[in-house]
Amino acid sequence: MNFGLTSEQQMLVEATRAFVEAELVPYENEVEKTDHVRPELIKQIHAQAIKSGFYAVNMPEELGGGGLDHFAFTLFERELGRTSFALQYAVHRPSNILRACNDEQKERYLLPTIRGERVECLAITEPNAGSDVRSMQTRAVPEGDDFVINGTKHFISYADVADYIILFASSGIEDTKRGPKRLITSFLVDKDTPGLEVRMGSRSVSHRGFHHCELVFNNCRVHKRQVLGEVHHGFDVANTWLGATRLTVAAQCVGRAQRAMEMATQWAATRKQFGQTIGKFQGVSFKLADMATEIEAANLLVLQTAWKTAEGTAQDQDYAMAKLYATEMLARVTDQAVQIFGGMGLMEETGIERFWRDARVERIWDGTSEIQRHIISRAVLRPHEA
Structure with a gap:
């Protein structure tokens, strides 16, 4: 390695x-x-x-x-x-989920997306089904050559600018040893399909200019040709995407932390108090040392997970560890950066408050920190059958 x-x-x-x-x-x-x-x-x-x-x-x-x-x-x-x-x-x-397109869907969705002619968005999360994806209530009921879809999705990124939606919906129930379990199917849904309404969501403090939306399906008819993958096997499609997406979040957090560190270092090296630059005070210099160490640790964890992915050996806990540590590292680094800037750290003019504010969502979307810890602890306990 x-x-x-x-x-x-x-x-x-x-x-x-x-x-x-x-x-x-x-x-x-x-x-x-x-x-x-x-x-x-x-x-x-x-x-x-x-x-x-x-x-x-x-x-x-x-x-x-x-x-x-x-x-x-x-x-x-x-x-x-x-x-x-x-x-x-x-x-x-483009979402790697689109690699599951059949030949007809490639011509209609995947290839135009790669060429830059179309853009997709992904719809999984619901008002009452966040981390518990299996509890989603949006239903897809077969009727003739169509599926009739009813339900609501929210926190859907880029839905305001997308041309079509990769939708996950409940398509049936199966009995398991642990009780009934929803079966999930994924669909490719054009945004102008009758019965689909796209509404702007609430404003977020993180990532201004990036908007999430609410999708309301009211007897929205989607042809069976638009099933992505196989009926009832939507999670088979999603599982190939979730790990890679969590690694992407982790990698972006490292990049964002590196830039925040650069800004804080520049400030510490030029801002003077008590006759010297503040970087010469241990209260500041030790903060920079801790920030640098944490960023490097997160970077190495991210690169190791990327290497394992390329080798085909990455497991769920690898992605969970990378996302957990990188997102929480970013929170600590941006908080310390604001502290180094002092009062000016909260002012829009310096720009550092944006990194601090944007960092908050990273521990929530694409699987909360609590979900990542659940995945990791489950992997740790599995060999002991606990």
Whole structure:
């Protein structure tokens, strides 16, 4: 196991960081102030991402994507994490769930998404079914050649700008030793399908400009051709995606922490109090030392998980550990960064308060810290049959 980057991987890191600095960072303040990414700005970034070869980098080359392996893609996501989440929408990385498309669905959904002609969003979470996905109440009932879908999804990222939805819905019940269990089916649903309403969700303190929505299905008819994967086997599709998504969250948290650390270090090296820069006081310098150590530990954990993924040996607890540690590390690092900035750390002018505010959601979405600890502890106890 050697995490020394090859020349190609180092070039990827440098090129991605340069792209982020040139094409995304200049618009951060605008997005923060307006809570909106202008459509023309999306098109601009979109075009530059395609020109630079950064669009759909996680998709296979034979399908028109960038063909990055798991390790390289993790490096790419770490660099994207240094900037506004809302701006990243235009540098699209299609959900790996779409790899389950059949030939007809590839032509209608996957390939246009890779080319940048269509954008998807993912709909799993419900008002009464967050971490407990199996308790989802959105139902898909077969009727002739269609499924009739009723229910509500919320916290659906990018639904306001997506063209179609990867929907997970309850399609039946099976009896198990532990009692009845819902069967889940995944669907590809065009946003203009009759019976589907998209509503803007509540405003969040994290990631301004990035909006989540509520999807309301009222006798929405979806043809059986739009089932993604097999009926009742939606989780088989989702499980291949969840681990990789948690690793992406962890990688982005490392990138965001690295930038917050750079900002705090610059402030500590130039801000003077009592006749010297504040970085010379142990109260500040020791904070920087702890921040640097935690960031490096999280980075190594993320890279190890990416390496295991590339080797095909990663397990659920690997992704859980990476997400748990990286997201909680980001919370500590951004909090300490605000402390180093002092009162100015809470002012919008410095920009550090945004990193602190944005960090809060990372411990909740894509599986809460409590869920990650459950996955890890279950793996620890399993050999003892406990």
